[in-house]
Amino acid sequence: MARPYDVAVVGLGATGSQALLALARRGRRVVGLDRFTPPHAQGSSHGRSRIIRQAYYESPAYVPLVRDAWDRWEALARDAGQPLLQRTGGLMLGPAGGTLVPGAEASARAHGLAHQRLGAADLRRRFPQFQVGDATEALHEPMAGILDPEACIAGALGLAARAGATILPETPLTSIGNEPGVLRLATPSGPLEAGRVILAAGAWMPRLVRGTVPLAVERQVMWWFRPRTEAPWRAGTAPVFLWEWEPGRYFYGIPDQGAGVKVARHHDGPLADADDVDRTIAPAERADIRALVAQHLAGLEPDPADAVTCLYTNTPDHDFVVGPVPDEPRVLLASACSGHGFKFASTLGEVLARLACDEPAGFDLAPFAPARFLPRR
Numbered sequence: 001m002a003r004p005y006d007v008a009v010v011g012l013g014a015t016g017s018q019a020l021l022a023l024a025r026r027g028r029r030v031v032g033l034d035r036f037t038p039p040h041a042q043g044s045s046h047g048r049s050r051i052i053r054q055a056y057y058e059s060p061a062y063v064p065l066v067r068d069a070w071d072r073w074e075a076l077a078r079d080a081g082q083p084l085l086q087r088t089g090g091l092m093l094g095p096a097g098g099t100l101v102p103g104a105e106a107s108a109r110a111h112g113l114a115h116q117r118l119g120a121a122d123l124r125r126r127f128p129q130f131q132v133g134d135a136t137e138a139l140h141e142p143m144a145g146i147l148d149p150e151a152c153i154a155g156a157l158g159l160a161a162r163a164g165a166t167i168l169p170e171t172p173l174t175s176i177g178n179e180p181g182v183l184r185l186a187t188p189s190g191p192l193e194a195g196r197v198i199l200a201a202g203a204w205m206p207r208l209v210r211g212t213v214p215l216a217v218e219r220q221v222m223w224w225f226r227p228r229t230e231a232p233w234r235a236g237t238a239p240v241f242l243w244e245w246e247p248g249r250y251f252y253g254i255p256d257q258g259a260g261v262k263v264a265r266h267h268d269g270p271l272a273d274a275d276d277v278d279r280t281i282a283p284a285e286r287a288d289i290r291a292l293v294a295q296h297l298a299g300l301e302p303d304p305a306d307a308v309t310c311l312y313t314n315t316p317d318h319d320f321v322v323g324p325v326p327d328e329p330r331v332l333l334a335s336a337c338s339g340h341g342f343k344f345a346s347t348l349g350e351v352l353a354r355l356a357c358d359e360p361a362g363f364d365l366a367p368f369a370p371a372r373f374l375p376r377r
Ligand SMILES: Cc1cc2nc3c(=O)[nH]c(=O)nc-3n(C[C@H](O)[C@H](O)[C@H](O)COP(=O)(O)OP(=O)(O)OC[C@H]3O[C@@H](n4cnc5c(N)ncnc54)[C@H](O)[C@@H]3O)c2cc1C
Pocket: 010, 011, 012, 013, 014, 015, 016, 033, 034, 035, 036, 038, 043, 044, 045, 047, 049, 050, 051, 052, 171, 172, 173, 174, 200, 201, 202, 203, 204, 205, 220, 221, 222, 264, 310, 311, 312, 334, 335, 336, 337, 338, 339, 340, 341, 342, 343, 344
């Protein structure tokens, strides 16, 4: 067998492609394998767009990561020669006593992010695309926008290959054997050896980490609605948005970049298995999103023009899993999803590369430690 790789990256989607690039740029002997040919539409990183926002209602702990990630996406766009990120501003809407608006404001204040609080009258004047009730408030932040997920992955993989990474598409990892000097990765096309392994297999992680981290895969549907007239919903005129439309329930939208306005519920989907997902869309799902759009958004055609399924991989606390497997520190886990991970991938790839090279992570990873799910002794 050939000399072992320094690092093997398993899964070349949002996170894995970035880790591969960061390792290749360090001059490491690195291999990346994927069960498909990325970018592809089987996992969690397809559908033309992802929101990036900074006033993070989920927790202020994410803000340093996303600020760093924004700079890295811009650098990737320059290096790849592609416009991967479009700034549109972002609107978080909901009740004043809800989770989203106060949470986003707390993050913005804690980290000095530019933001503006808007009441219903301001919203109606500035953003008539949104049909708000009198009790709806919002936080607007200028530093939010749209990432192109497929182009981000393709760009990172292209640069990684140029920097010397070996890329093996259509090569699923089936198991890892740990031996004293090396980790042995089994694949249908033969074994590979590596000193470290980064597992970034998205919705297939539950299978690979069974017994270590409790992950649940959730089926989601993304929808595209054509605007009746283009101008109000054009990306840049309209912001990306997230709306707490009922306490603790959310839907989001991404303005039109050519295919229509993308709208989807955030969570509320059924449990799924990545290898056995029902990709057909039920009439009841269509009726549900039609009603949500008709109630909240103005100027869109009532029927969606397109719809695609996608997969969230959720932790119980909806925080990421990033760090070493507790009893095998040579294997690093990266499950950055729970429906909000894409925006961080450029930074998490760098962080994983640092960990794989025994460098300081540069960020507080304690909230993401895989060990937090182990029973306390
Ligand atoms: C509908 C939807 C909307 C979302 N919207 C947003 C958003 O607006 N903003 C945001 O920040 N986040 C968003 N997210 C979340 C974000 O897209 C995910 O967190 C992110 O894409 C996950 O990246 P990943 O690298 O973990 O998985 P993926 O990008 O899916 O990559 C995993 C890769 O692993 C490969 N793989 C699996 N098993 C194996 C194996 N055994 N061997 C080799 N390779 C394997 C797969 O083929 C795949 O290519 C959204 C997610 C969905 C589904």
